[in-house]
Amino acid sequence: MSKVKKTPLTGDQAVAYAMKQIDPDVVAAYPITPQTEIVMSFSNYVANGQVSTEIIPVESEHSAMSACVGSAAAGARTMTATSANGLALMWEIVYIAASTRLPIVMPVVNRALSGPINIHCDHSDTMGARDSGWIQIYCENAQEVYENTILAVRIAEHKKILLPVMVCQDGFITSHGVEGVELFDDKKVKDFVGEYKIDDPLLDVDHPVTYGPLDLQDYYFEHKRQQSEAMKNALSVIPEVSEEFAKVFGTKYDFIEEYKLADAEIAIIAMSSAAGTVKFVVDELRKKGVKAGLLRPRIFRPFPKEKIAAALKNVKAVAVLDRSESFSAEGGPLYTDVKAGLYDSGVKPLAMNYIFGLGGRDLFPADINKVYTDLRDVLKTGKVKTALNYLGSRE
Amino acid sequence: MADKLKNWKNIPIGGKITKAGNAAEYNTGSWRTFKPEKNEKKCINCLFCWIYCPDSSIKVEDGKMVGFDYEHCKGCGICASVCPVKCIDMKKEEK
Numbered sequence A: 001m002s003k004v005k006k007t008p009l010t011g012d013q014a015v016a017y018a019m020k021q022i023d024p025d026v027v028a029a030y031p032i033t034p035q036t037e038i039v040m041s042f043s044n045y046v047a048n049g050q051v052s053t054e055i056i057p058v059e060s061e062h063s064a065m066s067a068c069v070g071s072a073a074a075g076a077r078t079m080t081a082t083s084a085n086g087l088a089l090m091w092e093i094v095y096i097a098a099s100t101r102l103p104i105v106m107p108v109v110n111r112a113l114s115g116p117i118n119i120h121c122d123h124s125d126t127m128g129a130r131d132s133g134w135i136q137i138y139c140e141n142a143q144e145v146y147e148n149t150i151l152a153v154r155i156a157e158h159k160k161i162l163l164p165v166m167v168c169q170d171g172f173i174t175s176h177g178v179e180g181v182e183l184f185d186d187k188k189v190k191d192f193v194g195e196y197k198i199d200d201p202l203l204d205v206d207h208p209v210t211y212g213p214l215d216l217q218d219y220y221f222e223h224k225r226q227q228s229e230a231m232k233n234a235l236s237v238i239p240e241v242s243e244e245f246a247k248v249f250g251t252k253y254d255f256i257e258e259y260k261l262a263d264a265e266i267a268i269i270a271m272s273s274a275a276g277t278v279k280f281v282v283d284e285l286r287k288k289g290v291k292a293g294l295l296r297p298r299i300f301r302p303f304p305k306e307k308i309a310a311a312l313k314n315v316k317a318v319a320v321l322d323r324s325e326s327f328s329a330e331g332g333p334l335y336t337d338v339k340a341g342l343y344d345s346g347v348k349p350l351a352m353n354y355i356f357g358l359g360g361r362d363l364f365p366a367d368i369n370k371v372y373t374d375l376r377d378v379l380k381t382g383k384v385k386t387a388l389n390y391l392g393s394r395e
Numbered sequence B: 001m002a003d004k005l006k007n008w009k010n011i012p013i014g015g016k017i018t019k020a021g022n023a024a025e026y027n028t029g030s031w032r033t034f035k036p037e038k039n040e041k042k043c044i045n046c047l048f049c050w051i052y053c054p055d056s057s058i059k060v061e062d063g064k065m066v067g068f069d070y071e072h073c074k075g076c077g078i079c080a081s082v083c084p085v086k087c088i089d090m091k092k093e094e095k
Ligand code: SF4
Pocket: B038, B042, B043, B044, B045, B046, B047, B048, B049, B050, B065, B082, B083, B084, B085, B086, B087, B088
């Protein structure tokens, strides 16, 4: 067995280390729990002269994203990081970054969006931004956060995409838990991300251009049309970039991860760190002969509906776990998207939704066992009793 | 806008304008409700109007104020207001 050297890092430190290796031209950020350690660690690299990044300590997240827009348009590779209410304060500019087609990479440490005020993990922050035009990647652990921060740079900057990317990890669970992370060689990362080159940078004074002009009834729609196309392009381009990543670094990332799903009759769909606990329960159930599986969407925007339909084609009953509530009275965002995505596919497992983990409420193996028990019940009776469920809430 | 509007495949992404110096193509004169007119005799050619006009719509030749660029003059009346001899009148546009 070859020995792999692992470095103990929190999810936040893993992001900061990836940023150090990417060495972006500009980072504009404002600290917010539980993202703070990213900016703090990265500031150390700047202070120690280990990166050539210009760091802009702004007075708010609205300014952070505004500075990022200006800097990315000027022709600089640009990054920031945020959480929850920080993301909410950026809101106006989050949309502008995407519609101006600026490939900013933003690690987001998922945290409940107030109120009531809460600093712990759920996905209400980034799920609210699911229609902002950003690509969204959800990571299970620190290793994945580290690798996907690097991968995101190439996805964002691809000529057929040119959209900003959020790299999401679970607040405290991943961001503050220490794990062994296998780090890549500096030069390999540098070569993989390459040089930042966009067409028509603002600082090319010999070829003056205008960014962000008023765009009314005559052309606004066409610019939005281009944006939809870019997001569709991402569906075909991300596999190409991931392939290249796999060749250099070894890990092959797909839109979804399937865990013991091939012959599964019942399955859970869950994103981010919760998937780790689900895998543990799947293993236990498999020992008892229960055909249980897990599907973990890694990329939520663009939504990989074909991959999900293909992965579920033999599954008879499925439970979608949402770490946020969308208040549509129709279930969480992952649930409604999965259902909508399956509509045309002919794949139609019995489906239930479980909202869980809001405000950092722990998800225990016993909770997941309960979901699989419910699924077995559904399998037996052929009927879903309650479609919308609240897992771990005191009923 | 005389030329045909382009489709989404044929325009720069993100609303970028990749050519500079094209503000003149935008005919701001079409909004006008009041139109500036000059009383030739009273004008002392001080060019205050030229300095203040926000749309560069005061025409000057050989250091003399010679009229208005009605394609771009939006009728704000600033020229009439700053003229020291009050020789610019704002007249309601006819049609
Ligand atoms: S401000 Fe009045 S007087 Fe002076 S140049 Fe203009 S029109 Fe003539």
